[in-house]
Amino acid sequence: MHIPTFIEKKRDGHELTAEEIAEFIRGYTSGEVPDYQTAAWAMAVYFKGMTAAETGALTRAMMHSGNVLKHPAGSPPKVDKHSTGGIGDKVSLILAPLLACDELWVPMISGRGLGITGGTLDKLESIPGFRVGLSEEETHAQLARIGVAMIGQTANLCPADKKLYALRDVTATVPSIPLIVASIMSKKLAESLDRLVLDVKFGTGAFMQSRTDAETLAAALCATGRECGVKTEAILTPMSEPLGHTAGNALEVRESVETLQGRGPADLVKLTLDLAERVANVPRTQLAKWLNDGTAWRKWVQLVEAQGGRASDTERILEIHAAPLRHIFATPSAGTLTRMDAGLIGRACIALGAGRAKASDAIDFAVGISDIVKVGTPVEVGSPLLTIHARNKRGLAEARAFAEQAVEIAELHP
Numbered sequence: 001m002h003i004p005t006f007i008e009k010k011r012d013g014h015e016l017t018a019e020e021i022a023e024f025i026r027g028y029t030s031g032e033v034p035d036y037q038t039a040a041w042a043m044a045v046y047f048k049g050m051t052a053a054e055t056g057a058l059t060r061a062m063m064h065s066g067n068v069l070k071h072p073a074g075s076p077p078k079v080d081k082h083s084t085g086g087i088g089d090k091v092s093l094i095l096a097p098l099l100a101c102d103e104l105w106v107p108m109i110s111g112r113g114l115g116i117t118g119g120t121l122d123k124l125e126s127i128p129g130f131r132v133g134l135s136e137e138e139t140h141a142q143l144a145r146i147g148v149a150m151i152g153q154t155a156n157l158c159p160a161d162k163k164l165y166a167l168r169d170v171t172a173t174v175p176s177i178p179l180i181v182a183s184i185m186s187k188k189l190a191e192s193l194d195r196l197v198l199d200v201k202f203g204t205g206a207f208m209q210s211r212t213d214a215e216t217l218a219a220a221l222c223a224t225g226r227e228c229g230v231k232t233e234a235i236l237t238p239m240s241e242p243l244g245h246t247a248g249n250a251l252e253v254r255e256s257v258e259t260l261q262g263r264g265p266a267d268l269v270k271l272t273l274d275l276a277e278r279v280a281n282v283p284r285t286q287l288a289k290w291l292n293d294g295t296a297w298r299k300w301v302q303l304v305e306a307q308g309g310r311a312s313d314t315e316r317i318l319e320i321h322a323a324p325l326r327h328i329f330a331t332p333s334a335g336t337l338t339r340m341d342a343g344l345i346g347r348a349c350i351a352l353g354a355g356r357a358k359a360s361d362a363i364d365f366a367v368g369i370s371d372i373v374k375v376g377t378p379v380e381v382g383s384p385l386l387t388i389h390a391r392n393k394r395g396l397a398e399a400r401a402f403a404e405q406a407v408e409i410a411e412l413h414p
Contacts, residue, residue: 001027003024003027003037004037006020006041007040007044010041010044010045011040011044011048012048015051015053015054016050016057017057018060021057021058021061022057022061024041025058025160026065028160028164029159029163039173042164042167042168042171042179043171045173045176045178046173046176049177052220052223052227053227054178055181055182055220055223056228058178059181059185059186059224059228060186063186063187063189065159065160065161066157066158066159066160066190067136067156067157068190068192069107069139069190069191070192071105071143071192072144075105076104076105077104077105077195077281078104078106078107078191078192079099079104079193079196079197079279079280080109080188080191080193080196080279081197081275082184082188082196082199083198083199083201084184084198084200084201084214084217085113085206085207086205086206086239086342087242087247087343087349088242088243088244088245088246088247088342088345088372089201090120090123090243090244090252090255090256091268091272091275092110092120093124093252093253093256093300094259094260094272094291094296095276096108096148096150097296097297097299097302098260098272098276098287098290098291098296098299099279100146100147100299100303101290101296101299102280102282103147104279104281105143106147106149107139107149107193108120108148108149108150108151108191109152109153109188110124110132110150111152111153112152113355113356113363120150121152122249122363123250123256124150124253125249125365126249126317127253127304127313127317128320129308129310129313130308130309132150132151132152132307133152134149134151134307136154139151145306146306147299148302148303149307157187157190158187158190161182161183161186164179164183165183177217177220178220180217181217181220181224182224184221185224185228188225189225189228194230194231195231196225196230196231196232196233197234197235197279198218198221198222198233198235199235199237199271200234200236200237201236201239202236202237202239203239203342204240204341204342204343205239205240205241205341205342205345205346206239211238218234219234221234222234233278235274235275235278237271239342240339240341240342240375241340241342241372241374242342242369243267244264244268244372245265245370245372246368246370246371246372247345247346247349247369247372248349248352248367248368248389249321249354249365250317250321251368251370252368253314253317254318257297257314257315260291260296260300261294262292262293262294262297269291272291273291300314321365323364323366323367323389324390324391325390325391327387327390327396327400328371328386329384329387329403329407330383330384330385331379331380331383331385332381333411334380334383334411335409335410335411335412336376336409336410336412337373337374337375337376337377337379337407337408337409338375338376338408338410339375339406339407339408340374340375340386340407341405341406344403345402347402348388348399348400348403348406349368349399351398351402352364352367352388352389352390352391352395353367353391353395354367364391366389366391367390367391367395369386369399369403370387370389371384371387372385372386373386379409385403
């Protein structure tokens with residue numbers, strides 16, 4: 001294929017064929033097509049977009065650039081969930097074992113955090129001994145045994161996506177709906193799913209700032225999933241305040257454990273059930289029962305211990321990862337909490353070391369923010385609004401500055 005002609009075709013707004021897209025992705029993955037030509041093509045896509053058929057073809061080409069999970073005939077329905085990322089979003093840690101209680105297989109392949117949003121793998125790796133790098137053989141054996149595996153992307157899974165995303169990141173072509181859709185869906189569809197639910201977030205703590213943009217992305221993701229033969233649904237979730245009461249890796253593991261033991265915050269429980277019922281066999285009432293009666297917790301125990309950790313460590317995770325400095329941030333005035341800005345809380349977590357500004361950054365599992373008060377709560381003078389867990393005074397000072405900007409109180413007037 002003549003690559004300049006291929007780029008020119010998209011630059012001029014014409015539709016590419018599935019065969020052309022597949023050949024281009026094959027060449028880029030193998031190294032025959034250089035980065036500079038791929039960058040030019042990505043910029044053409046950024047400006048000219050792609051049709052649903054083109055996006056589906058790109059997704060399939062990227063999915064088949066490496067290995068695709070192959071499940072045995074007659075195995076239970078395969079289901080998963082993907083979130084576009086948020087602050088305090090620990091839903092996957094609860095949802096995966098919950099769905100496995102339903103005689104479903106949950107081959108959840110997750111990612112690491114980058115930017116202000118946390119990653120599921122980082123949270124799992126705060127559990128001592130927990131292995132996210134299972135082989136395909138280990139993953140299949142674990143699914144057959146307990147119905148759930150939570151793993152990272154292997155070198156052989158969607159290599160085209162890894163390579164293309166790194167290029168998009170340095171060529172200002174990340175915010176392209178077709179490229180976002182193909183990146184997300186190629187990894188999820190490589191799990192060979194039957195059903196997929198998508199949590200598309202919008203607001204200050206999300207990639208998509210407006211509901212309109214989130215609706216556009218959700219529609220494109222669902223269209224591509226269905227075009228590839230997977231029952232796909234999406235829900236839109238506001239991310240104006242953090243989810244639950246914690247943000248930070250070990251802190252979120254602890255809150256997930258509490259939720260699996262029937263003691264989770266209302267907003268986290270609701271979102272988990274909202275997502276679960278879209279792909280489950282049983283009704284919402286049964287899913288809620290499993291969260292409350294210990295069934296989901298017992299599945300979590302099986303999951304953690306199957307992947308090298310100890311469930312008892314997840315209950316005492318804040319002893320294992322204890323930040324040396326803790327600071328209670330209190331309100332200077334009485335009234336009602338009207339804002340707890342998720343984006344600024346995310347930036348506070350980055351300042352503390354709980355997230356990554358770039359992919360090579362190390363993660364501090366102990367730091368973060370807990371006891372986050374929910375918007376609409378009445379507060380008195382001196383009422384705690386959140387607790388900062390810091391490694392050092394500099395991180396604490398930076399996080400406190402973000403917290404001051406994040407909070408607004410509607411004061412009481414006599």
